[in-house]
Amino acid sequence: MVIIQKINKFLLFTIFFLTIRIGFSQEENELTPKITGNFETILQSYQIDTLIGISSEQLPDEKILSNSFLTLNYTFGKFSAGVKYEAYLNALQGYDNRYNGHGISGRFASYISDEIEITAGNFYEQFGNGLILRSFEERALGIDNSIDGMRVKYKPFSGIKLTGIIGKQRYYWEHGSGIVKGLDCEISLNQTIKKLSNKKIKILLGGGIVSKYQKNSDPVYNFPENVSAFSGRLNVSRNGFVLSSEFAYKINDPSSDNGLIFKDGNATFLNASWSKKGIGILISALRLDNMSFRSDRTASLNDLNINYLPAITKNHSYFLTSMYPFSTQANGQIGLNTEIFYTFKKNSFLGGKYGTNVNINFSVVNAIQKTKIIINPNADILNLDGYTSNPYAIGDENYYKDLNLEINKKLNKSLKFSLVYVYEDYNKYIIQGKDSSLHADIFVFDFSVKLSSKYAVRFESEYLTTNKNSQNEPVDFGNWIAGLIEFTYSPHWFITITDQYNTGNSKHDSAHYYNFFAGYTKGANRIQVGYGRQREGILCVGGICRNVPAASGFNLTLSSSF
Amino acid sequence: MKLSKQKKLQLRNNGLKTIFSFAFLIFLTSLSFSQTTNGDIPSVDIKTINNEVYNTSEINNEGPIFLSFWATWCKPCIQELSAINENYSDWQEETGFKVIAVSIDDTRSSARVAPFINGKAWEFEILLDENSMFKRAMNINNVPHSFILDKNKKIVWQHSSFSPGDENEIYEILKKLKDGNYSEDK
Numbered sequence: 001m002v003i004i005q006k007i008n009k010f011l012l013f014t015i016f017f018l019t020i021r022i023g024f025s026q027e028e029n030e031l032t033p034k035i036t037g038n039f040e041t042i043l044q045s046y047q048i049d050t051l052i053g054i055s056s057e058q059l060p061d062e063k064i065l066s067n068s069f070l071t072l073n074y075t076f077g078k079f080s081a082g083v084k085y086e087a088y089l090n091a092l093q094g095y096d097n098r099y100n101g102h103g104i105s106g107r108f109a110s111y112i113s114d115e116i117e118i119t120a121g122n123f124y125e126q127f128g129n130g131l132i133l134r135s136f137e138e139r140a141l142g143i144d145n146s147i148d149g150m151r152v153k154y155k156p157f158s159g160i161k162l163t164g165i166i167g168k169q170r171y172y173w174e175h176g177s178g179i180v181k182g183l184d185c186e187i188s189l190n191q192t193i194k195k196l197s198n199k200k201i202k203i204l205l206g207g208g209i210v211s212k213y214q215k216n217s218d219p220v221y222n223f224p225e226n227v228s229a230f231s232g233r234l235n236v237s238r239n240g241f242v243l244s245s246e247f248a249y250k251i252n253d254p255s256s257d258n259g260l261i262f263k264d265g266n267a268t269f270l271n272a273s274w275s276k277k278g279i280g281i282l283i284s285a286l287r288l289d290n291m292s293f294r295s296d297r298t299a300s301l302n303d304l305n306i307n308y309l310p311a312i313t314k315n316h317s318y319f320l321t322s323m324y325p326f327s328t329q330a331n332g333q334i335g336l337n338t339e340i341f342y343t344f345k346k347n348s349f350l351g352g353k354y355g356t357n358v359n360i361n362f363s364v365v366n367a368i369q370k371t372k373i374i375i376n377p378n379a380d381i382l383n384l385d386g387y388t389s390n391p392y393a394i395g396d397e398n399y400y401k402d403l404n405l406e407i408n409k410k411l412n413k414s415l416k417f418s419l420v421y422v423y424e425d426y427n428k429y430i431i432q433g434k435d436s437s438l439h440a441d442i443f444v445f446d447f448s449v450k451l452s453s454k455y456a457v458r459f460e461s462e463y464l465t466t467n468k469n470s471q472n473e474p475v476d477f478g479n480w481i482a483g484l485i486e487f488t489y490s491p492h493w494f495i496t497i498t499d500q501y502n503t504g505n506s507k508h509d510s511a512h513y514y515n516f517f518a519g520y521t522k523g524a525n526r527i528q529v530g531y532g533r534q535r536e537g538i539l540c541v542g543g544i545c546r547n548v549p550a551a552s553g554f555n556l557t558l559s560s561s562f
Numbered sequence: 563m564k565l566s567k568q569k570k571l572q573l574r575n576n577g578l579k580t581i582f583s584f585a586f587l588i589f590l591t592s593l594s595f596s597q598t599t600n601g602d603i604p605s606v607d608i609k610t611i612n613n614e615v616y617n618t619s620e621i622n623n624e625g626p627i628f629l630s631f632w633a634t635w636c637k638p639c640i641q642e643l644s645a646i647n648e649n650y651s652d653w654q655e656e657t658g659f660k661v662i663a664v665s666i667d668d669t670r671s672s673a674r675v676a677p678f679i680n681g682k683a684w685e686f687e688i689l690l691d692e693n694s695m696f697k698r699a700m701n702i703n704n705v706p707h708s709f710i711l712d713k714n715k716k717i718v719w720q721h722s723s724f725s726p727g728d729e730n731e732i733y734e735i736l737k738k739l740k741d742g743n744y745s746e747d748k
Contacts, residue, residue, distance in 0.1 A: 034602075038701035071701065075604065112605050126693040129669040136668075136693055153607070161607070161615055188614055202612050237612040242676050244613055271673035277685075280677025310670035315635035339674065341681020357682060448726070456726035490727030524707070524720045561701040561720065 033076040040139070040559040041068035044092055049552035051511045052533055058549075065092045067099075069139065081109040084122070094539075094548040095142040096301070098172040106146055106170070117153040122146040125165055127184040127208040130308035131248035131267045132229040132293065135169065140539065141546050143302050146170045147180060159191025169295050169304050176304040177214055178295030184208035204235040206246075212295050212306060221260065227253045229265075229293055229307070240276045245269070248307075250293055254384075256300060257292035258331055261386030265290035267309065268391075280341035284312045285334075289368055289389050292330035302546065312337040313363040314404055316422070318444050319482045319500055320464040324426040325538060326365065326400040327545040334394055335365035354410040361404040367395030367430075398437075401425040413450070420444035428476065432538060438475040439467040453490075460484035479504040494519050500535060524561035530554065601715025604699040608664070609690040611676050616689060618696055623713065625658025626739045628732065630708040631697055633667050634674050639706040640682075642724035646732070647684050657736040661686040666697050666705060710735055718744060 043066040046059050066089055073082040087102035088095065108121030124146055127133040137144045149167015156162070163184045168175040189203040190196045196203070209230050216223040231248035250265035258265075266289050273282040286309075293307040309328045312335050316322040339361040344351035370387040403423040410416045422442040428435045441464070448458040462482040466475045482500040500513040515532030536550040605619040621627065628646065632639030643663055646653075653659065663686045665675045672692050679688055691697055700709070703722065710719040710732065719735050721728065738744035 036701050038703055040703045071698075073699075073701070080604070124693060124695065124698070126669075130693075134693065137698075186615060190614075202614060204613055235613040240676075240680065242612060242673070244673060269669075273673060273677045275677040275680035277680055278683050280679075280681035282674055282677045284673055308669070310668065312670065315671055317635050317637050339677065341677050343681060343683050355683070359681070450726050452727075453730055454727045488725035488727070490725040491721065491731050494723075494725060519723075521721070521723045524722050526722055559703040559722070561703060561707070561722070 031077050033074065035072060035074050036562060037070065037072040038559070038561045039068075039070045041066060041557070042092065043556045044551065045553035045555070046093065046551060047553045049533065049550075052513070052550045052552060053536070054550055054552055060090070060093060062090055065090055067092050067095065067139075078113050079109075079111055081107075083107040091142075093551055094546065096172065099142065101173055103173065105144070105173070106148070115155050117151075119151040120149075122148050122170065123151050123165075123167075125151060125163065125182075126308070127163070127182065127210070128206055128231055128233045129244075129246050129269055129310065131246055131269060131291070132208055132210045132231045132250070132307050133165075133180075133182050133184075134308035135306075136308070141302060144170050145303075145305055148175060149180075157192060159188035161186045169306070171296075171304055176295045176299070178304070179213045180210065180295050180306055181212075182208060182210040201236065201238040204233075206233040206235075207231065210293075210306060212293075214296060221254070223254055223297060224252055227251055227293075241274045242272070244271045248291070250291060253290075253293065253297070255292060255294060255297040257294070258290050259386065261290070261384060263290050263385035263387065265293075266391075267291045269310075275341070278343045278345065280339075282337070282339040282341075284337040286310070286312045287334045287368065287391065288328070288330060289332050289391070290330075313365065313400060313402060314339075314361045316404075318420065318442075318446075318460065318462055319484075319498070320462040320480055321404075321420065321422050321442050321444060323442075323464060323480070323537065324424060324428070324438070324440060325545060326402075326426075327431055327538075329365075329367075329399060329430065332368040332370065332389070332395070333365050333399060334368050335363065335400075337361070337363040352409070353412070357408040359404070359406040359408075361402075361406075363400070363402055364398070365400040367397040367399065369393035369395045397427070397430070398425060399427045399430050415450075416448045418444070418446040420446070435476060436469075441465050456488045456490070458484070458486045458488075474504055477502050492520055492522060494521075498532075526557070526559045528557040530556075601711065602717040603711070603715050604696075606691075606696045606699050608696050609692065611688045611690065613690075618689075618699075621662060621715065623658075623660050625660070625713055626718075626736055627711040627715070628659055628661045628708065628736070629664065629711060630661065631664050631666055631691075631700070631702055631705045633665060633705055634671050634678050635667070636705050638724040641726065642706050642708065642728065643684060643686065644682070645724075645726065645729040647682070647686070649729070649733070650685065653733060653736060657740040659736050659739075662689060663687070664689045664691050664696060666691050666694050668692050668694075708732075710739070712739055712744075 043064055045064045048054055048056055048059060068087040070085040073080060083104060084106040086105040088099040089102060091097055091099040106122030108119055108123055110119035124135045135145050135147045147165060147167040147169055151165045154162045165182045168179055186206040209228060211226060211228040213226050216225050229248060229250040231246055233246035235244045246269045248267040252262040252264055254260040254262055268287045270285045288309055291309055294304045295306055296304045309330050311326050311328045313326045342358045344356040346355045350356055369390045372387050373383050373385055375382055405421045407419045424440045427437045443463045446460045448456060450456045464480040466478055469475050480500060480502055484498045486496040488494045496517040498515045502510045513533045513535045515530060517528060517530040519528035531554050534551040537548055538545045539548045603618055603621055605617055607615055607617055610616045632643060646661060667675055669692055672690050675688060675690060706724045707722045709717050712718050735744060
């Protein structure tokens with residue numbers, strides 16, 4: 001008790017002292033404490049809608065579910081602190097119900113100077129491309145694997161940056177059982193070596209190590225308690241040419257993801273682009289072999305991922321083009337993505353008065369070559385690697401393939417359109433764990449008219465068709481058509497009406513997945529109300545996906561930044 | 563008096579707490595002087611288009627800055643930047659402003675950004691915020707989200723979402739900033 005009283009006295013004294021100091025400093029150099037933050041809440045009501053398969057049993061017990069987020073950040077000179085509050089009362093359908101509840105989901109304090117940055121509490125961090133470490137937040141997917149612990153960033157010389165982290169990952173309202181430690185170093189040769197400072201060629205080197213510790217209490221298996229992953233990277237750029245490369249390696253890490261095999265994992269990620277005004281070319285390649293890396297060997301879904309394995313295929317933005325999205329296969333995939341961006345010049349034959357913008361993209365992702373190891377129980381040492389893989393070979397099975405063509409054209413001061421065609425092969429069994437492969441052709445026409453300096457209207461019409469199976473029935477849900485009309489009144493108002501309709505589907509009744517939205521935005525505050533049906537499907541951001549159940553009802557979104 | 567193990571531990575923890583809060587507060591009070599202000603831009607390490615480390619406190623311009631958060635997969639973001647690009651050289655001449663377009667594409671698509679902007683023939687300054695660190699520090703919920711900063715890097719205007727025609731409002735504010743008669747509460 002005595003100690004506590006002492007602390008209180010001390011606190012009062014220092015706060016008093018501090019206030020005086022702040023008062024003075026304000027006059028002298030305008031350094032004032034500042035509080036900023038952001039807020040977002042989403043409410044959704046649920047109702048029976050038998051046509052899209054929602055009977056009373058499928059309904060949640062609650063009439064309304066909601067997800068809310070509030071972040072407050074305090075900064076004062078080089079010091080900052082923040083707190084994050086989340087409320088899932090209860091979590092929206094499609095989000096893990098382990099989120100149900102409310103409370104402080106993260107807090108941090110940090111000191112940032114030119115040379116050093118120290119953070120205690122929850123933080124987000126990424127080493128290189130994220131192949132061995134990325135903690136991040138993606139609210140739309142219900143992902144927050146922030147690390148709760150300590151981070152130090154140190155820049156001893158110009159062009160050298162060291163980052164060290166230690167902590168445990170957020171796991172809904174708790175922490176994962178594993179401890180994550182990491183160290184990363186990034187060197188810009190142009191900044192560190194004087195001779196190179198004026199050279200056009202820019203060279204960056206980087207490397208990192210991440211180690212996780214999780215106690216093994218399994219009575220049968222002798223799981224490694226410490227698992228490390230390493231990565232090295234090299235980035236070179238000159239004029240319009242940019243090359244980035246990273247190679248990552250992971251030591252034996254048996255987990256429920258890889259079927260408890262002891263094989264080491266590795267990843268290779270290459271990006272090369274060349275561009276100048278009016279033209280851009282990109283080639284990306286990614287090979288993954290047993291690269292799932294979580295701070296708990298039994299975790300699944302999107303839980304406790306330490307690393308991030310990007311899908312290199314194109315991220316689609318329309319309703320029907322994003323119906324069959326690819327998601328990264330951590331256990332093994334080899335993929336290639338190529339893309340061309342081109343603008344036909346103004347006043348040329350194909351360019352017209354305003355120029356014509358074209359984008360062509362092709363990507364293909366296959367399995368890696370695998371040779372299964374057959375365990376010989378009589379051998380002295382059991383080989384538990386599961387398989388071997390030749391890194392220079394490509395597996396036979398195709399996971400995903402798509403070709404995208406997009407033309408953007410402005411006709412005159414008020415008319416603009418986009419035309420999109422997508423050819424897509426989708427291995428539904430591998431990516432979603434059900435049904436067989438399918439092929440889809442998708443067409444989009446997007447047309448917008450500026451009616452005045454404030455009013456505008458935009459139309460989208462989309463069509464998706466799938467191939468037929470041996471019984472001459474369309475695969476999966478068959479064909480879809482979709483449409484959108486959006487009115488906007490700058491800078492505040494919008495109204496959107498959308499519909500997606502499943503045609504040519506013999507399995508069940510077709511339904512209109514209509515939606516109506518209206519919204520008002522003022523500055524950084526936004527309110528949006530909606531009513532309609534949500535299609536059952538898969539929602540992906542950055543190659544990570546979650547399943548979304550069918551839903552019907554009203555929704556309300558409020559967001560604000562301050 | 564003999565203390566139990568638990569009690570001892572508790573006292574030790576309290577002791578540690580005191581030391582920490584002491585150090586912390588001393589440190590806080592020592593901050594007040596000898597600092598230059600950085601406007602409303604927090605200090606965050608992100609990347610240039612050539613993958614070099616870039617600290618956001620380096621963001622600078624003699625005139626106003628239009629700071630726009632966008633992504634290659636975000637349609638309205640591209641609409642907004644296209645609308646500004648159409649008038650960029652004229653408005654730049656008139657108001658002395660510049661555009662800094664911060665892409666929040668993660669490593670799935672951040673390598674697309676350079677060929678994408680060149681393919682569109684945009685001439686903005688581009689930064690890569692691959693893990694949304696800068697986005698988070700600026701309290702952004704969703705993209706597009708744009709700010710206008712005056713020459714002292716104070717936020718004078720911000721807006722989330724984009725509708726065709728918003729570029730006119732942006733232009734008006736830039737002009738007023740140039741003439742020195744912009745007030746936030748209009």
